Amino acid sequence: MPALSFAFFRSRLWLLPLLLLATQLHAVEQLWSAKLKEKPTWNSLTALGTLIVGTKGAVQSYDPDTGELMWQREDLDKTSAFNAREVPGAPYLLCNHSSGIAGSKVRLLAVDYLTGETVWEAEQIQGQYLATYPIPEHGIAIFVFNGWGATKDDQGMIMRAHDLLTGETKWQTKYGKANAVALHYADGSGKFAPRMDLSGYHDPVVEGDIAYLGFQGVEALDLNNGEIKWEREFKPGAKDLKRTYAPIRIDGDRLYAAGGGSVYAINKSDGSVIWESDRISSYAGLFKSRDNAIVSQVEPINGKVFIRFGGNFSNGQTVMLREPLGVAAFDAATGEEAFKFAKPKEGITNLMMLPETNTVLFADANSLYGLDVSGETVTEKFEVEIEFKRKMGGGDIAKIGLGALGGLRGLAKGAMSSSKSRLDVPVAIIRRDGHIVVVGNQHLMGYDPIAQDLKWSTYYAAPGNGLTDSVLFAVTALAATAGNAQAMSASSYSSSQYSSGVNNVHSALDRYNRVAGKRKAATKSDGGYSYVLTKVEEGRKKGIGLMGISLETGEGDKQVILGDKKPDYVVDEGLNRLFYFKGGKQLIAYGL
Template sequence: MRKLNQFVLLLVGILMVNVTLAQKAEAPEHTYDLGANINEMTLTVGGILIAATNDGLVGIDPKQSAPIFTFNNFGKLSPEETDFIPASPYIVVSQGANSKFAGIAKTKRAVINYITGKVIFNSETDNWNQIYTCNVVLPQNKLIVSGIQKEGDKFEKMTPKVAVYDLGSQKLDYSFFLDKPGRVGIAKDFSVTGVPLLLKSMLIIPTAQGLLAKSHKGDDLWECKIKGINWMVSDVTEKEIYGFETTTNGKNTRIHKIGSNGAELWKDDRKVQGNVSNFQILPQGLAVVSDKSSGGSNSVFAPSDESEIAFLSASSGEDLWEKAPKTKGWVQHFYVMDDGILFGIQQGGINKISFDGKTLFKKPLKTGENIMVMAQSPNGLIYITSEDANIVDLKTGDQVWSKPLKYKNSAAVASTYDSAKNRYLIAADGDIFAIDANSGDVKELAKVKFDEKEVANTMQMRKGNIFLSSSQNLALLGSDGSSIYQEYYKSPSQSGFVKVLSGVVAVAATGLAMAHAAKAGANRTNSYGSANDLSNYNDYGKENKMAADMFASIGDAAFDVMSKRFKATAATENAQFILTKLDDGVGLVKVNKDTGKVDKEILLKDKKPEYQVDEIAGVLYYKANDKTIYSYNLQK
């Protein structure tokens, strides 16, 4: 009996040792002592972590043992003073711009290349006393600055000026004054009112006095009296320019057309209600989406909260459609097809209009609210909302499936295509449906109930099996719906920490950033591709390749780094990282998607840890204390 007890004690001891080893806090690969309190951590699209501290900004590259840059020139910066330029390696930091004394008090700007760690523009060192506008222009890779520069004689030091810098070489290309220094007469306001448009042969500056066109050496080309332009876009030839002016009350937008010689090409400008959110120049005319908002007003005179779609003549600005399609909500999806315009409404509904204003669908398609997916599939247009899903004929709008797949309104809906069995798989509110791609026959394949009332937000095929996951749960099903495993990792708490993004969500976020950069229209011609092309279903790799190719085309070392990053396989391809409650405290676990087993644990010993996970590079950044960040290699 005594030997048995000794054996039990020995066995318990061995188990305790194993548990202790399993829960041991892993040593970080790098420790970064930033020397000041950390207020915020931001993981950039280029893979560099930016920490905002009480002293300024710090950039961390996980491949380096020390920060690659520290920017303390302006001191502590609020989130509003730190602008991460989408789809670029640039941060524009500001000070004084949002002050109530802006225009009187000194304003400062700096541009940081967070990949190289270099400050490539600093208004202080370049003797700018006031900065009015500071715009990064892509894909030309230029910086356009306007303001007052403390150089030259006393008149030049008081005259508004514009300067164009090359971001790659960090050198000034050219600069010019917006008014003649020392001009005698009534003072004129030459403040810059919007984003300049950089073309191959000229730079157009929107000012309170009108549009000013300059050569790339700063020589005068022409002036146009159209005032208050906010942003511009040109056609592919750069001979026709469209300027957008938001009215003083902010409820309407006026569209102007100007020639490359400064001539007004429309007899009258074209007014649309609301703010223009999408604009595309097409051979058949101009597609315009504008969003009207009541601003929360209950007045009967307030505009309704909805989008309008217009199709204008490029030659005159007149509306080509006798009757605009009714939206009765926000345009959530907007795609230009060969035969017309396809759009989906956030409140539900899909329709398609020909370029001459005729309805191409037999009748508007009714759908549930929040259209999460609209994409090309081999069988037609697949749409997935929070309530239903279907495939429809893109020519007629007829349902390919005899009736929509309906399910309980779900906070998240995951889906994928099973090419081996030629079927679509959809997970909504715990139900897994299999839809035959040819017949549209629906089969309830399985039920998967996740803990903490989570629902699957990721679904993918893995070697013929079906993988499902959420923040704290993951499961693998056989092709017949049978359970291979289901694992749950308890969350440390219901709030107070940042949950890891799924790979699909991360890619979608990247796609949105790219679309935002392209759709904004400013600084761009339509020759750089369209954000209004309908994507193919489940084609995330294609989207990443497009992003990588765009970065590579700019021909700059930092953009080349970003291009290689987007071509890389995500570290999350075979694993999911979950923050959970371990025996000895809160930690991050690396879970194998094929087995559901933990391959790696990192004990963080913090009830509400602040952290970021780079899913592409496989790096965990953890705020160890107020001034220190640890980085862990999750791929080892």
């Protein structure tokens, strides 16, 4: 169907400078600064707003109100965000420490991140750390490692469940041989001595007493005793890339998964395959086998199973766009293909469902598409040309930190290939009250899908020459998992099922509830900003800095000069704070 043109908007681009001048800009206030003893390698904000910082030599915690170093654990060195997992509903970090030759002695421990004290410490194992998964619904943490013990039971890939509150071992299961699952580079791992782990896979999806694992297809793990009740193996999208199995989706008595270019409908009670779709692939060249498409998202919607294939993927060190790109739908009962759209070019966003209008949205480099999914057949509802096609030179590339998506860091590492014209390709669609926002690296566009009307479109040029492909991947990966209520659901530790006679446990939970209440009372914002690296002015001062763009209006109304082309920062949207790691030597907090 014909595209809706935005020529009227382009013809009025000359108004943009006047509009920007008219916007009420707020220069931010510096709240505090603190010296850093060592350059950070990772950082994260806890649910309580505490800032956790990892370095090569320690894990530290800073008071977000004052900048005071609350605690430092030098025994937790060479960590990453993946092996310092926060437990939902309790002030605990699940950490591991490796020592000995090649880090072969590993111990798991829980740290109270409000005090830095050890809550419990598990028995040391001989092996290689792979992952830790907190399962608060069952009060356990699953510790996964390659065991190198003396007996056969202690060798291979092992899963061990620990009580979240005491560390007591509940059960242990041998998953397979040490090389049973392909590993990937740990995020932030050094190039000379890289660490490998399970960060290339999505977290287990929990329903009832079963955790569905996605390491080699789908496996059903009984959380009560560690028994693997059934397994259904199939190939990943690409072994060398992270998260090329689509997140598992559960719908009634079946679940949907994908791998090797195919989609699977699986009976969740016994693992039997109800149907398997035809393989989606692309021509690889003469005398070469066809390349399987990477199915990166699966969504059961209105009696059909929609998928997105292709997109941006990481191997832990670089990010790349993998084709073919497209969207397809299958009959949920039979697996027969009901719709296929293979037109996307130069990139593809997440699929977004609007249930009130029975519309599925996605975008590529050229257009925002809306599919009507109300009837038996899927039809194209609208195609809207978007303003993300500006060709960019080396000094005209912007960077989006996307604090509105949960505090993604503004780390600019790597660059896209310069072999062809650079395009500001949309990387995600997010929902914002009565409209959606299409997010690119330089542009943001607000669109009303019900009225099919452009609300606003904003562009800010950037001063650097490094396209943030790391952010492209982060947004795409987040969009693929967002909205999975099964993966997000978690019981609170204050519920009766976690009652314990251990005084320090109750004390920790009381502290958590007090701080959570204080934070809720102090919350000033529900989020809704993206942060762009651009040139900003504060009175007579000019320099490189961050512009906060409202996802409601598209206006830039917050700004701060940083003087850094590749700033490392994280945003606390609830309390309107920005934490900036200046040169790896100083931590500065700004009130937005």
